[in-house]
């Protein structure tokens with residue numbers, strides 16, 4: 001992969017999404033033009049954060065914001081802190097507003113259909129964990145551009161406390177006709193009686209979504225083959241299973257798009 005121009009960005013805001021996940025809002029230099037398509041990724045590095053060979057440590061991150069957000073001068077990366085063994089993700093979680101983050105790109109062919117192309121009858125998004133990041137950028141784009149196409153999001157994660165973009169996605173459900181959301185917890189079972197006496201945030205008692213792996217739930221959730229455009233992002237096994245499900249249902253190969261890490 002040929003390295004594209006490097007853009008020095010300034011970290012202007014850090015949004016705590018979950019205990020392990022933060023969204024880093026990066027301001028672009030005002031005198032430089034950066035563009036990307038929803039779904040693409042950038043390579044990120046931090047000045048003076050070098051590997052043992054003295055080279056910059058670079059990692060791929062999907063752009064989690066919309067190209068429309070570039071008009072406000074920023075882009076966002078949503079990054080899970082890997083913890084033990086994690087190298088770059090741990091380092092960027094130590095960054096503070098005002099710090100420099102270098103990006104180059106955009107890269108990748110996981111792309112949202114352009115608004116100038118014929119639109120499908122619906123968009124279906126399936127994400128697991130931090131795989132929601134590029135899909136959030138795509139969904140924001142569809143909504144900000146006012147495309148009149150229904151959007152269905154199926155989103156799985158382990159615990160209620162792992163729910164990335166909870167406020168934004170719940171807001172779309174409340175305010176955007178045609179946007180539907182199904183969330184599912186891959187760990188835990190419904191509590192007996194359904195109540196969470198402590199009212200603890202992130203507890204199962206306040207959970208209103210489903211239980212089970214999103215891949216296992218899909219057959220109950222998607223029942224009709226349609227002229228849909230499908231975007232899947234998550235770990236390799238989840239992506240492979242989800243792809244197989246849609247293909248077995250009869251969705252054509254060219255309508256199913258995948259990204260994994």
Ligand SMILES: Cc1cc2nc3c(=O)[nH]c(=O)nc-3n(C[C@H](O)[C@H](O)[C@H](O)COP(=O)(O)OP(=O)(O)OC[C@H]3O[C@@H](n4cnc5c(N)ncnc54)[C@H](O)[C@@H]3O)c2cc1C
Nearest residue numbers: 041059060061062078079080082085086087088089133261
């Ligand atoms: C196209 C693409 C887009 C990506 N987009 C995103 C994104 O939007 N957000 C994001 O958080 N990451 C994303 N990643 C993953 C990211 O590039 C890094 O791999 C990740 O942040 C770990 O880097 P690290 O330097 O901290 O860990 P490394 O030093 O690279 O790896 C250390 C160890 O952690 C393990 N590991 C790596 N990732 C995880 C994980 N998520 N959970 C548990 N263990 C892990 C590795 O297997 C390894 O054993 C993307 C990857 C690709 C290829």
